[in-house]
Amino acid sequence: MFAFVPAAVFLLLFVVGVLRDRRRFGNAVYLGLAVTSFGIGLLAGIDDAPPGVAETVMIVLLLALGIGPVVLAGLLCANGVKMVRREGRSPANLLTLLAGLGMFAVMGLAIAAALTRSPVLGVLVGTTLLVLAYVSFLFLCFVGYAYLYGRMRLRRDADYVVVLGSGLIGGRSVPPLLASRLERGREVYETLAARGGDTPVLIASGGQGPDEELPESHAMADYLVERGFPAGAVVREDRSRTTEENMLFSKELMERDRPGSSCVIVTNNFHAFRAALSARRAGVDGQVVGSPTAAYFWPSATLREFVAVFLQYKVVNIGICLTLVLFGILAWAVR
Structure with a gap:
């Protein structure tokens, strides 16, 4: 029985960490240690x-x-x-x-x-x-x-939905990867709007890359409006070049119009956890949700995300x- 004590301790630390803030890499380590300790405990009692x-x-x-x-x-x-x-x-x-x-x-x-x-x-x-x-x-x-x-329940209310940008096709068109984020952002917006209270605002976040003809946020907003999304509910954040800048510049817009506001951040599923870590460091009160990604793209993207977190x-x-x-x-x- 004592063999499972470390697993119980790490599991408790994991639960406390999640309750304090879901967006901590320490939670992942505690979970891994709990599972590893449990496995060692099982092996220790294999003779019985x-x-x-x-x-x-x-x-x-x-x-x-x-x-x-x-x-x-x-x-x-x-x-x-x-x-x-x-x-x-x-x-x-x-x-x-x-x-x-x-x-x-x-x-x-x-x-x-x-x-x-x-x-x-x-x-x-x-x-x-x-x-x-x-x-x-x-x-x-x-x-x-x-x-x-990625499977934690969506928060009950939020003032903003922030959709993170990505590269454009031909310098001006929304690619499938970004389109999936925008469609997921629309779903989250409609879910929040249906709960009543203040109408949320969607922030399209993405600046202009050196090979792009216009800022990503402009292409994103145009994509949504062309498909029936209310133009007055979209704000364009067009200065950011990185995930960290997405968070910082979007936070400036939120604090300017609705101080102390909260948000739901939308990106692809492989990028959701790293975006959550970035949101926490930037002081953004936001949960991150992911949109689907093609299966063949997921392993490489996940490795890339892990390398980025490892280097953080x-x-x-x-x-x-x-x-x-x-x-x-x-x-x-x-x-």
Whole structure:
């Protein structure tokens, strides 16, 4: 029973964190630690399981550890190839392909270390696996909590609906990715308006990129108005270039017209949790909801979002990674 105490403690911290503010990466880490501790607790009590259960669990774990990485690496490479074919060869579109090839490289290095019995290769593989274990744990925390966050109930009321912009096709047309955000924003607006009270305002947030003929917010507003959305209910925030600026400049508009107002922020589902983190840092009182994204686009976009969040906490994360590397160097020095 005591084996499950850490899981209970981390679960309590998770619940308290969510009640205080849903938009914290610490919530994701507490959830991950709770699930991990629970799994360790189950394994600690495996000897008391009925006959055959322990053997079955061990076989499943060994298969997962042995075959799982190979299957995952293959799927990442396949997705990377599809991304390049459909979206082009930008660095962001190469993420899943590079991740898959990197996994195959580490597996090849591990095989080489086992065959040659090289101490140097052994330490290199061990250190690499330690760093990958830490990064993978954070990634699973990120994906798991982002999934939960995206399914939390929409707040009961809000003064604004803020739709975040993205790039335009041909410098002036709304692409499908942005159209899905706008349609989701319309749904949220109509839901809030139907609850009575003050009529909400929709803010189209997006500035003009160097290859665009007009600000994204203008194209977004035109898209909505052309499809019957009331023109007087749309405000254009046309200065922002990043998610952080989306939040800051939209907050200025909200505070100017309705001080102390709250909002619902709309983006794509893969971007929702990182946008929530940005909203919290900017001091925006807003919940973030996501719109659907094509399945093939999701893995690469999720990796990109995780990298951005990882680097937001770069002092801690890079510090821990360097500490793990230092352990590897010390292990090699005292071998």
